[in-house]
Structure formats: structure tokens, C-alpha cells
Amino acid sequence: MGRSFSFGQKIGLGFTVVALVALLVAGLAVYSLRAAVAEKDRVLSAYGRNVITAGDLQIEAEQRVSFARGYFLAKDGQFLDQLAESRGEFDRILAELRKRSLSPEEEQLLAKVDQSARAQSVATERVIAARKVDEDLGKIATQFQAEVVPRNTDLRKALEDFTQLEERQMERADRQAAEVAAFVTNLMIGTAGAGVVGAVVLAVVLARLLGRQIGSALHRLQSSSSELQAATSQQTTTTREQATAMSEIATTIKELVVTARQIAESARRVSGIADETAAGARAGDQTVQRTHEAVTGIRGQVDVIVTHMLDLGRKSQQVGGILDVINELSEQTNILAINASIEAAGAGEAGRRFGVVADEVRKLADRVGGSTKDIRSIIDDIRSSIHTTVMATEAGSKAVDAGTRQFGDVSAAFREIARLVETTTEAAREIELSTKQQTTAVEQVNEAIASVAQASRESEVSSAQTLQTVTELNGLARDLARLVQPGAGA
Amino acid sequence: MTEPANVIERVERESVLLTRVGSRSYALPLAGVVECFRPLSVEAVAGAPPFLLGLSVVRGEPVPVVDLAVLMGNGGVPPGRYVLARLGERRVALAVEEVVGVCKLDADVLRDLPPLLRSADAEAVTAVGVRDDQLLFLLRPARVVPDDLWRTLAPGRGQA
Numbered sequence: 001m002g003r004s005f006s007f008g009q010k011i012g013l014g015f016t017v018v019a020l021v022a023l024l025v026a027g028l029a030v031y032s033l034r035a036a037v038a039e040k041d042r043v044l045s046a047y048g049r050n051v052i053t054a055g056d057l058q059i060e061a062e063q064r065v066s067f068a069r070g071y072f073l074a075k076d077g078q079f080l081d082q083l084a085e086s087r088g089e090f091d092r093i094l095a096e097l098r099k100r101s102l103s104p105e106e107e108q109l110l111a112k113v114d115q116s117a118r119a120q121s122v123a124t125e126r127v128i129a130a131r132k133v134d135e136d137l138g139k140i141a142t143q144f145q146a147e148v149v150p151r152n153t154d155l156r157k158a159l160e161d162f163t164q165l166e167e168r169q170m171e172r173a174d175r176q177a178a179e180v181a182a183f184v185t186n187l188m189i190g191t192a193g194a195g196v197v198g199a200v201v202l203a204v205v206l207a208r209l210l211g212r213q214i215g216s217a218l219h220r221l222q223s224s225s226s227e228l229q230a231a232t233s234q235q236t237t238t239t240r241e242q243a244t245a246m247s248e249i250a251t252t253i254k255e256l257v258v259t260a261r262q263i264a265e266s267a268r269r270v271s272g273i274a275d276e277t278a279a280g281a282r283a284g285d286q287t288v289q290r291t292h293e294a295v296t297g298i299r300g301q302v303d304v305i306v307t308h309m310l311d312l313g314r315k316s317q318q319v320g321g322i323l324d325v326i327n328e329l330s331e332q333t334n335i336l337a338i339n340a341s342i343e344a345a346g347a348g349e350a351g352r353r354f355g356v357v358a359d360e361v362r363k364l365a366d367r368v369g370g371s372t373k374d375i376r377s378i379i380d381d382i383r384s385s386i387h388t389t390v391m392a393t394e395a396g397s398k399a400v401d402a403g404t405r406q407f408g409d410v411s412a413a414f415r416e417i418a419r420l421v422e423t424t425t426e427a428a429r430e431i432e433l434s435t436k437q438q439t440t441a442v443e444q445v446n447e448a449i450a451s452v453a454q455a456s457r458e459s460e461v462s463s464a465q466t467l468q469t470v471t472e473l474n475g476l477a478r479d480l481a482r483l484v485q486p487g488a489g490a
Numbered sequence: 491m492t493e494p495a496n497v498i499e500r501v502e503r504e505s506v507l508l509t510r511v512g513s514r515s516y517a518l519p520l521a522g523v524v525e526c527f528r529p530l531s532v533e534a535v536a537g538a539p540p541f542l543l544g545l546s547v548v549r550g551e552p553v554p555v556v557d558l559a560v561l562m563g564n565g566g567v568p569p570g571r572y573v574l575a576r577l578g579e580r581r582v583a584l585a586v587e588e589v590v591g592v593c594k595l596d597a598d599v600l601r602d603l604p605p606l607l608r609s610a611d612a613e614a615v616t617a618v619g620v621r622d623d624q625l626l627f628l629l630r631p632a633r634v635v636p637d638d639l640w641r642t643l644a645p646g647r648g649q650a
Contacts, residue, residue: 341592
């Protein structure tokens, strides 16, 4: 009995097995009885018919003797015909008997009957032949008594033997049939007993198996019911918490709606400020453009200054060249004046006045030399200043270049600011729109949350009912367990 | 060195050419001075003493050029003028830094040469003094170039 069978199937199967055993016992009994009866009938009829046929043969044999005696007495040919007819009947009956299924012993006895019948016929024919030629009845009677009667007695004896054999066999068959009937009776009793024992064992096994399985199922049902009870209890708690959480969510969502409205307002303000910023950036860009133009003008002026300064430097260099010439001249004059003084001194008194003039010339030359030194110093200062100015102007020019480039950058930055601010404005408008949509959506969510909160409360009530039902179910399972397994109900 | 008093006395009467080398002034008696001019190119002479810069061609004649700064022991001053001095038949160019001019020296400016300086090496100086807080040396051009040097240079001059 597999575990997959249901209880109904198992019980049905058990009863089916019992019914089959009962049916088998009944069938066996009927079959055995019928077989025994049939066997008995068959044996009795076969042996009975043999006995009856043997009786017929006996009668025919007696008739043959009677017909022979009739002829002997009357010497009438009619008796001979009847005798032949009787003999033919005897042979026919004997042949019919020998056709039946017979044992060797029966065959042997019948052969003896046949032999005795033939011997009797031969003896009878001999006496008849004697009668046909001889009229003496006495002699015939003596001959008859001497030849035919012993043969006839043998025949009768043979037939009686056969009849007795058949009767013995019939008695034996009867005994055998009685034994078979007794055996069948015993067999039926044994089979019925075995069937009863099997049914009892089957009932016990089935009861135990079903009890164990039902007990196990009940145990599982009990534990499942307990778990279900715990789960339902927890679910009730959870549902209550869920309802509380839903209330909190609803409150939060209300705050969210307020915040979203504030965000929309802020986005609108951002959009306005971005517009103003874009205007400011455009104005700044224009200012930068104008400043750029002014700086470009300054750069041209600086270039002019640099050109003039370089020109001034070249001219101061030319002045230096002229000064070199003057210095050379003053030096020459100095040497000439000294040499003139030497010559004047060599001329004695006559050269005295010339010497004085030469000395004055030398002093003038010295003063010219000193002045050229001063002028050179001043020109050097001027050139140094020009150099410094040119350097400073070039640095300024570079700074102006850098400034011009930076003005380009600043202008590009202002344009970028304007572009970004436009993007910001667009984004702020989108934010405003999105936030409005969000507000609507959140309000819808709020309504949905309120519905969910209501559902949670109803679910809480439902959970409490479920808990009660589960508690009852648990008690029911315990009662059922007590019914199935009295010891294990607790 | 003989009769310094006479030299000083004569100097009082004669004019001198006042030159300057570094912080020292050197006076040359005007009678021995031919002229002054700018430094010319100088050809160095092998085996010459350090104070002899070499030979220069002055008015078609080779003239030895003596660096007065090296000769008088305050070397390292670049020459600014050459002074051509006359020594009888010979002529010598003295390289100085600057020619101040022709003047007459006061007698009290000059002193006799201290005994420590009276050696053969210092024959060129005849007197020493102080002018405008600067040392003043009165030179004797005839002794500026030693005689043996003149002998070394004589064949050159003969060839020129």
C-alpha cells in the first residue's frame, strides 16, 4: 500500500481484498463441491450402466438357453431364429460394453465372458445338430446337460464376476468421492480460516497504518495551525503598525505637498531672478565690448608712445655722437693749448703773453670737457629713462594685450553666463511645471494612501477574526488528535 | 743729486709741466719737454724692463715709451697722455695719466729728497713736495732711462 493512496482508497482496497478472499473461498468451495459431485455421478453412472448391461447380458444368456430348450422340446425352427437373434443381441451388447473405457481387469473379465459365451454357443450348436438327426429326447437332454449347462454356468459365473467387480469399483469410487468431499470440506474450512485471519491482520495493519498517518497528519495540522495562529497574530500586529505607518505617511505627504508648493514658488522666483541676471549679463557684455574698444584705443596710443620713445632714444644717441665730437675737440684743444704753453715757455719773455692765452684756451677746453662729461651723464640718464620707459610701455602694451584677450574671455564668459542663465530660466520653468504636476500627483497619492489606511484598518479587523478562527481550528485539531490517538491528544 | 739746492732754485725760475699718475703729481722741467700728445701704438721690445712699454714712432723716429706709473712704483694706471722729453740727442716718451698744465712751483713746496730715497734706483727724482694734498715729485728726465738701457736700445735707434 503506497503512501500515495488516499485513506478511502486504502480502506476500499482492504475491503476489496477481504471480499476477494471470501469470493475465492466461496468459488473454491463451489468448484470443489461440483467437481466432487460430478466425479461421483460420473463414476456411479459408468459403473451402474456396466452393472445394468451385465444384467442385460445375463438375461440374453438365459434367453439363449431357454430358446435352445424350446427347440429341443418342439424341434421348431422358430426357436432357432430367436436363438440366433438373441445371440446377435448378446454380441451387440457385449461389443457395446467393450467399447466403453474399461480397466484391464474389466477387459480380462469381459474376454472371459466372450469366451464362455462362444463355448456355450458351440456346445449349443452341437446339441442342436444332434437333435436334428436324433429324436431321442433323453439322449439329447443328457447331452445338453453334459455339454451346454456347464458352459452356461461358466458364462453366468463370468458375468457375475464382472458384475461383482463393477460393484466393488462402484463402492471404492463412492468412498473416494466421500474422501474428496471431506478434503474439500477441510480445504474450505482452512481457506475460510486463513481468509478470516488475513482479514483480521489486514484490518489491524490498516488500522495501525491509517491511525499513524492520520495521527501524523493531525500532528502536522496541529503544528501548522499553531504556526498559523502565531503568523496571524503577528500579521494582526503588523497590520496595526501598517495602519499607524500609513497615517504617518499621509501626514508626511501633506507636508510634502506644502513643500512642493514652496518649491514651485521658489522656482518661479528663480526664473524671475534668472531673467534679471540674463539682462545684467547682456549689459555687462556690452560694457565689456565698450571697454575693449577703449583699451584697443589705449593700445594704439601706447604704440605711438613707444615709437616716440624709441625715436627719442635714437636722437639722444645722436646727441651722444655730437658730444663725442665736442669732447674730442675739447681734448684736442687741451693738448694744443698745453703744447702752446710749452712753446710759449720756450720762447722766453716773448711767449709769456701767448702762454697766458694758451693757458686760458686750455682752461676753456677743460671746462668744455667737464661740460661734455655732465651732458653725457645727463644724456645717459635720459637714455636710461627712455629705456625704462620703453620697457615699462612694452610691459604696459603686453598687459593691454593680455587685458584685451581677457576682455575677450570676459565677454565670452558674459555670453556663456547669459546662455546658462537662459538654460537656468528654462530649467526653473520646467521645475515649476514639474513641481505643480508633482503636487497634483502627490495629492492623488495622498488619497490613495488614505484608501490604503482604511484597507489596513479593515485588514486589522479581518486579521483579528482570522486569529479567532485559527484558535478555534487549533482546538479542533487537538480534539481530533485526541479522538484518533487517545494518548497523544494533548 | 748733486746740488739740490741749485735745482730747486732754478726751478723757481723756470716753469714745469705738471702731470698726474694716480694720486701722485710729477713735475717735469719745461726745458726738457718737447710736446704732449695722445698715446700712440707701442711695439713691445723683448728683454725690456717692466717699466719700458716698448717703442713708438713719433714724428718719424722710434722713441722708447716709459710707463711712469710702473717706474715710480704706483703701477696699474692706464696712460692717458704721452709726454715727449728731450735728453740731449735722445728723446723718450713718458706715459702719464693726465697732463695738468704748465706752471711755476713755489720754493717752499719742494723739499730735499730724504736720505732713504737717495739710491741709484731713484736717480730720476730730484726733489719731492706736497701740492693740493698730493705728493709731488720733481723729475730729472735725463735719468729716467738708465744708461745701460740706452745702450740696449742704441742699435735699434741706429737702425731706425
